[in-house]
Amino acid sequence: MPTLRFDGQAVTTQDGETVLEALLRHGLAVPHGCRSGICQSCLLKAREGHIPAPAQAGLKPALAEQDYLLACRCVPDEDMVLEIPSAGTLRTPAEIAAIEPLGGEVIRLVLTPEAALDYRPGQYVTLWRDEQLGRSYSLASLPDEGQSLEFHVRVIPGGQFSGWLAGEARPGDRLEVQEAAGSCVYTPALRDANLLLVGTGTGLAPLWGIVREALRQGHRGQIRVMHGAVECDGLYLHEALKRLAAQHDNLHYHASVLRPEGCSAVDERPLDELVVETIGDFSDWHSYLCGAPELVNQLRRRIFLAGARMDAICADAFLPTAPAKT
Numbered sequence: 001m002p003t004l005r006f007d008g009q010a011v012t013t014q015d016g017e018t019v020l021e022a023l024l025r026h027g028l029a030v031p032h033g034c035r036s037g038i039c040q041s042c043l044l045k046a047r048e049g050h051i052p053a054p055a056q057a058g059l060k061p062a063l064a065e066q067d068y069l070l071a072c073r074c075v076p077d078e079d080m081v082l083e084i085p086s087a088g089t090l091r092t093p094a095e096i097a098a099i100e101p102l103g104g105e106v107i108r109l110v111l112t113p114e115a116a117l118d119y120r121p122g123q124y125v126t127l128w129r130d131e132q133l134g135r136s137y138s139l140a141s142l143p144d145e146g147q148s149l150e151f152h153v154r155v156i157p158g159g160q161f162s163g164w165l166a167g168e169a170r171p172g173d174r175l176e177v178q179e180a181a182g183s184c185v186y187t188p189a190l191r192d193a194n195l196l197l198v199g200t201g202t203g204l205a206p207l208w209g210i211v212r213e214a215l216r217q218g219h220r221g222q223i224r225v226m227h228g229a230v231e232c233d234g235l236y237l238h239e240a241l242k243r244l245a246a247q248h249d250n251l252h253y254h255a256s257v258l259r260p261e262g263c264s265a266v267d268e269r270p271l272d273e274l275v276v277e278t279i280g281d282f283s284d285w286h287s288y289l290c291g292a293p294e295l296v297n298q299l300r301r302r303i304f305l306a307g308a309r310m311d312a313i314c315a316d317a318f319l320p321t322a323p324a325k326t
């Protein structure tokens with residue numbers, strides 16, 4: 001079995017084991033999150049050894065060329081020498097400019113990075129509180145609005161990152177922002193397409209960026225934004241989306257609330273029913289699905305079965321950090 005050299009130690013891998021699993025099994029500290037090749041918080045650099053192709057899927061070409069790899073996707077086929085990339089090469093220091101309530105369990109976080117971040121609306125970044133604690137959050141801001149970055153964070157009681165943000169973090173505190181990733185973005189080639197933007201909870205964050213970017217670029221097809229929440233206060237951009245829809249004939253906003261007592265202008269159908277019954281035939285729709293993994297995966301299947309092309313469905317499941325295996 002291949003041997004890994006990391007942080008001055010030699011680690012022998014087991015059959016079919018990923019680099020991340022092998023290093024964690026030996027008690028070595030490797031930052032990680034989703035363990036699914038999405039969040040990119042397990043990025044390592046190979047000093048020696050062959051990098052299997054799946055370990056670089058989804059990485060920017062510039063990173064792949066410099067021998068970066070995702071440890072959770074790398075099943076080594078020969079000995080490797082690996083290291084954690086130095087923070088300065090991939091991360092930009094940033095200061096917290098604002099933390100404020102948005103509605104329900106959601107807070108708005110605004111960061112001022114030291115240098116402008118290269119990103120497209122709809123992408124996500126990993127925010128690092130320290131060397132080990134990083135979590136992915138979708139960008140709700142537009143690069144054209146200035147250098148500030150906006151995020152919508154659902155506060156999870158006891159959550160290492162979101163709980164810290166809501167309880168302890170203050171404006172002026174510093175974080176690091178890793179390079180943007182993700183392919184759920186708007187492109188001018190879609191200007192005449194019908195766009196369906198579906199999000200649960202803070203799954204609205206990337207959609208808020210995408211819808212404003214599409215309108216900014218003069219989108220000509222229909223746009224339907226569908227947001228799902230458990231209670232009314234979870235519709236944290238309800239008024240802003242209603243205002244935006246009133247300003248654009250081709251934009252329609254739908255809200256689905258599971259417990260709708262006291263809400264106005266909402267649909268009581270579960271979000272997936274609302275989506276499927278409103279659109280019917282998905283063959284000429286381009287869909288963006290963001291938020292809770294179960295809903296994203298279920299809707300992807302239903303939309304596909306209702307006529308959508310797989311390459312016209314963009315899905316960002318907000319996978320939680322996977323617990324350590326015992």
Ligand SMILES: Cc1cc2nc3c(=O)[nH]c(=O)nc-3n(C[C@H](O)[C@H](O)[C@H](O)COP(=O)(O)OP(=O)(O)OC[C@H]3O[C@@H](n4cnc5c(N)ncnc54)[C@H](O)[C@@H]3O)c2cc1C
Pocket residue numbers: 034038039124135136137138139151152153154155156158159160161162163202203205206316317318319320321
């Ligand atoms: C690509 C991507 C984009 C994301 N974008 C956003 C975003 O824009 N906004 C946002 O709020 N989050 C987003 N997330 C989720 C985010 O990365 C964190 O997982 C989340 O904020 C929890 O982190 P934490 O450190 O606060 O909680 P942790 O300390 O990781 O978890 C604390 C406890 O809560 C549980 N838990 C974690 N997440 C959930 C959940 N969703 N529901 C119920 N229990 C949970 C954990 O299993 C654990 O037991 C995204 C995730 C990915 C992969």
Ligand code: FES
Pocket residue numbers: 032033034035036037038039040041042043070071072073
């Ligand atoms: S990409 Fe490897 S842990 Fe998320």
